[in-house]
Amino acid sequence: MILSYCLNPNCSEPQNHPSLKHCQNCGSGLILHSRYRSIKKIGKGGFGTTFLGIDLSLPGNPFCVIKQLRPSSNDPETFQMALELFEREAKTLGKIDHPQIPRLLDYFEDGKHFYLVQSLVKGKNLQQEVKQNGIFNESQVKAFLKEILPVLKYIHGIKMIHRDIKPANILRREQDGKLVLIDFGAVKDQVNTQLANKNYGQTAFTQFAVGTMGFAPPEQLAMRPVYSSDIYAIGATCLYLMTAKSPKDIPSDELTGELLWEKQVHLSAGFIKILRKMLEVDVRNRYKSIDEILTDLEIVPYEEQLEQNLLTHNKSIPTQGTEPDTGDNTYVSATSRLAMAIRARKSRQGRSKYVAQVTAQSILTAYAQGRIDFSQQVFNHFNFSDSNIPHINFRNSKLIQAKFEDCNLEGANFYNANLTGAIFTKANLKNVHFFKANLQGANLQGADLENTNLENANLEDANLCGANLINANITEEQLQQAQTNWATIFPDGKRHIW
Structure with missing residues (x-):
């Protein structure tokens, strides 16, 4: 028997028989918006509570996720302002159409609480995955970035900032193993920011934390998030995947606030460079766009190999104190030589795909190396x-x-x-x-x-x-x-x- 669960935050005995329409303990209605019935509490934070629910209006009563957002002010003017902001931001969430983001099914205000209803995604989040299977290696983290960054690029492309990226908000969907980005902080933080800007102070939503400590960068904690705030949070998520530690548990520089994470992991120099730029405390020095990261992820392996090849090659060239004769006296800068070498290497690798022999053993070898x-x-x-x-x-x-x-x-x-x-x-x-x-x-x-x-x-x-x-x-x-x-x-x- 699936019980009904009372959504009144102050109810001391929220579980009820499924046939009841009102809570037998506090008298609150159990059928929300004449359509949804909560059956289980599945999460709670400063911003509100998340419930597993069923949609009584559809055949088969499919499962859904009900998110209850709790303003605390009794001031009518403040509440009306919060309601208008909530509705505007919920409509923005409703425009999201991406296979790796849950659909917003409904939003409404009921009994001085705000509600979002979303499709249910079955699967474990990355925090649970690390606890169960252990930490990720460099290859696995790169694979994670290459899958999740295009999802984030879509979000930024429709002028949205997620605002609460962390391992617990990234699910590996049970159905197909794909990563799914959940639990946007967009509604919460936009309402927080605008109410604060209108001098409403610590009222309505503004009493709640913005983002998650350790994963949110300084400008977001100061209620001024930008697109690269999500990039910092993705970088912090990478640290968790490789260490099983929340960033707030990693030592930081007392003067700059920079996380001292590099001794906590074993990574190639090129990938350290990428993570370092993602985790810049100063937003001016951080990556500005997702495309910049994806480009560096593509180029860094070639740079590392090229650097090694150049070092080996230079050892065999006598030092004469002059540039080698190119035959046409045209000077080519080191940067240009690097770019040409990278392009040449990509071209050679592209051609090699057609001639390299792939065997079961080569697949097993690549797997053993982390792919x-x-x-x-x-x-x-x-x-x-x-x-x-x-x-x-x-x-x-x-x-x-x-x-x-x-x-x-x-x-x-x-x-x-x-x-x-x-x-x-x-x-x-x-x-x-x-x-x-x-x-x-x-x-x-x-x-x-x-x-x-x-x-x-x-x-x-x-x-x-x-x-x-x-x-x-x-x-x-x-x-x-x-x-x-x-x-x-x-x-x-x-x-x-x-």
């Missing part, structure tokens, strides 16, 4: 048998008749992958994402598919004999298309009698 993303590639007939490659990403890849016998693939991502005829016998496939994957004719005999997502996967003629399907997301229709036997353990934990 996990092998999406949108062709690995037909590759043999990965007996490999230990958890959380590897083969999203949208072609793996026709590939071999994964006795592999540890726990948490791997095969979203929309073509796995026709692939062999997964006795493989560890716990928590694997097979959403929309083509597993026609695949052999999963004896595989452990506990908690695996097989939603919309093609299982025609797939062999599930002896497979463990406990809590797997799979339909009866899919099971009928596949081969099962007396040894198959079905999602309910039972074996069928044949």
